[in-house]
Amino acid sequence: MKQVNSSWLQFVLAFALCLVVPFTVSCTGGGLEGSDAEHDGVEEDEEGEHVHPAGEDIPKRADETDRDEYSRPVEVYAFGGISVGDTVVDIGAGSGYNTFLLSGIVGSTGEVIAERGNEGLAARIEHGDLAEAGNVTMAESRAAIPSGSADAIVLIREYHLVEDYLGLMADLSRIL
Numbered sequence: 001m002k003q004v005n006s007s008w009l010q011f012v013l014a015f016a017l018c019l020v021v022p023f024t025v026s027c028t029g030g031g032l033e034g035s036d037a038e039h040d041g042v043e044e045d046e047e048g049e050h051v052h053p054a055g056e057d058i059p060k061r062a063d064e065t066d067r068d069e070y071s072r073p074v075e076v077y078a079f080g081g082i083s084v085g086d087t088v089v090d091i092g093a094g095s096g097y098n099t100f101l102l103s104g105i106v107g108s109t110g111e112v113i114a115e116r117g118n119e120g121l122a123a124r125i126e127h128g129d130l131a132e133a134g135n136v137t138m139a140e141s142r143a144a145i146p147s148g149s150a151d152a153i154v155l156i157r158e159y160h161l162v163e164d165y166l167g168l169m170a171d172l173s174r175i176l
Contacts, residue, residue, distance in 0.1 A: 073101050077154070085109040086151040089175055091142065092158035096121035096130065102154065103133045113150070115139045142171040150175045 068074075082088055084107045090099045093114035099121060102112045114121055117138045124130045125138065139145050153172055162168045 067097065071156075073098060073156070074105070077102065077105055080152055080154075082106070082152050082154075087111045087113065087149060089113045089115060089139075089145055089150045089153045090117075091115050091153060091155040091172075092161065093117040093121055093138075096124050096136075098154055098156050099136055100124070100130060103130060103136050106135060108135060110135055112136045113139050113145055115142055115145060142168070142175070145171075145175050147174045148176070 082102065082105055084105070086106050087110060088102050088106060090096075090102060090112060093099050093116060095118055096114060099112050099114045099117065106112060112135060114136060115138075117125075121130075122138065125133075125136050130136050153175060155172075159168075
């Protein structure tokens, strides 16, 4: 039997998640109804805060909890195997919704590379809620991200905006 390159397998999984997750969310009316956080690898502490299976609290911003309820990002990350110590690239990071959550998951031993973050994310990293994290860096483009540097890539609400799909897929494969 031919051995499968793990980078290729990660690439295929990332591509499949780009297609399957939005389809699943749209087919379920915007959420993953009936999903029990405990069975998805995400638990809640006494205050109802999400706790990653590795034990680190996942930071939540009060103004984004509505989005958390229908997109269930922490459960998606757990499904993708993202955990403490990983290096994760957030493609199309924008103001840092996913970057912020991923920073808490990967912890101080991991890294989040925020590709194409905006001025709001830069401010959050410099003197906002990500200032003390110490595990977030920004990249101006996919080309600026070193080859083989990531354990995982997230591409949330971004794929439909891409003009060069083949270039994107080549970059994702290179980065993994």
